[in-house]
Amino acid sequence: MTALYQSDLSDLELLGRGKVRDIYAVDDEHLLIVTTDRLSAFDVVFPQPIPGKGEVLTRVSNFWFGRTEPLIPNQLTDIPLESVVPDAEERRRLGDRAIVVKRLQPLPVEAIVRGYLIGSGWKDYQKSGSVCGIPLPRGLQLADRLPEPIFTPSTKAEQGEHDVNVTFDAVADRIGAGLAEQVRQVSLRIYREAAEYALGRGIIIADTKFEFGLDREGRLHLIDEVLTPDSSRFWPADQYRPGISPPSFDKQFVRDYVESIGWNKRPPAPELPQEIIDRTAEKYREAERRLTGNH
Ligand SMILES: Nc1ncnc2c1ncn2[C@@H]1O[C@H](COP(=O)(O)OP(=O)(O)O)[C@@H](O)[C@H]1O
Ligand SMILES: [Mg+2]
Incomplete structure (x- = not known):
């Protein structure tokens, strides 16, 4: 290839x-x-x-x-x-x-939906008991499934910067309450349906990020990429256990490798051994096979 x-x-x-x-x-x-x-x-x-x-x-x-x-x-x-x-x-x-x-005109928000407690959501929760201002039950463990999927938007960062989690109200201030509510509703709905479908194919979609854009008439459209291994955390369902960080479907080999060589996660990124590249490519193909049944 x-x-x-x-x-x-x-x-x-x-x-x-x-x-x-x-x-x-x-x-x-x-x-x-x-x-x-x-x-x-x-x-x-x-x-x-x-x-x-x-x-x-x-x-x-x-x-x-x-x-x-x-x-x-x-x-x-x-x-x-x-x-x-x-x-x-x-x-x-x-x-x-x-x-x-x-x-289309991209909205300046990353519409993140979380079904499980991991990543920056887990960090927020440990500090404050809530994620993006949404209070959660006490006593949740790392990678626990949330009682309900939650909408935890972030602002789109400039190149080289990390995105910043914001509250729903901050999004409403930025794009208007009506549009913010529409984005929240449709994001949660897409996530719910997709997560159920993917679970039937052995993949947990722990969280995901959608992007939206407006056409000239102001109609909301889904843009960019949708529910891919890059925009989402996919976990193999058969290895899932709350309390431990589940292996990520696609980038785990890369993450493990850069940890093993002690990279400080600042540019430039290191060269990857061929084996890591091959195994990562295979993981992407496996995600596609599992989700779509093709290739
Ligand atoms: N249909 C669209 N109309 C306008 N802009 C879009 C559309 N789809 C995607 N984009 C923009 O194109 C860029 C996609 O490139 P990508 O490599 O994913 O960027 P990033 O590094 O920001 O993730 C994003 O800035 C996204 O908002
Ligand atoms: Mg992108």
Whole structure:
């Protein structure tokens, strides 16, 4: 499998490169999103690609865009790649990584939903007994399932910065109470349905992050990526036990490796041994297989 670390499309204007995605302008109404094989962990991008990862992320997102369509409109269009990238060789290099999407106005919030107590949620809870201002029962353990999934938004950070957890009221101040409420409701609903589906396929979705955008009429759309191993914590259900930090589905090998060499989690990220790259690529493929039944 060929890897794509960075795309360089000749005919389209590059608007920017995120940690993982290269974004091109198609016209005023559309973008081309190229999901590369870049890997980021601890908000730092690694120097080597994970072959096929971008294709997995694209196909998994498309799968969920399809399933959530009855709940909320999304960024997908049926504009074929051929019409935007006419060069067959360039298209071949992109593989399944590129899609033409509606160009929407992203909301300045990361819509995080947590079903389990882990990560920054666990840290918040230990300090304050609540997460993002939402009080939780006493005595919960690390990785415990929450009585109800909770909406714990964060602000989108500038490049190189970490996102900051905020209260629902802070989101309401920023984008308006009505829109904030709509984002909360639909995020919780998508999470509930997806988590139930994934559990039936042996994956716990511990938490996830959605992004939303508005069209010209102010209609809310689901954008970016949806319920992928990058935007979510996936745990293998058969290894789940409260009290211990469950192995993450996809990045565990990378995390364990960088711990073992004592990396300080600040840029630059270290080179990864080939074996870690191979096993990580296989984990992404396994997540796709389990969730979608394909590849
Ligand atoms: N349909 C869309 N319309 C406008 N912007 C979008 C759309 N989908 C995704 N984006 C933006 O494109 C970027 C995706 O690149 P990514 O590599 O995921 O960035 P990041 O490093 O911020 O996670 C994000 O800033 C996201 O908000
Ligand atoms: Mg992103």
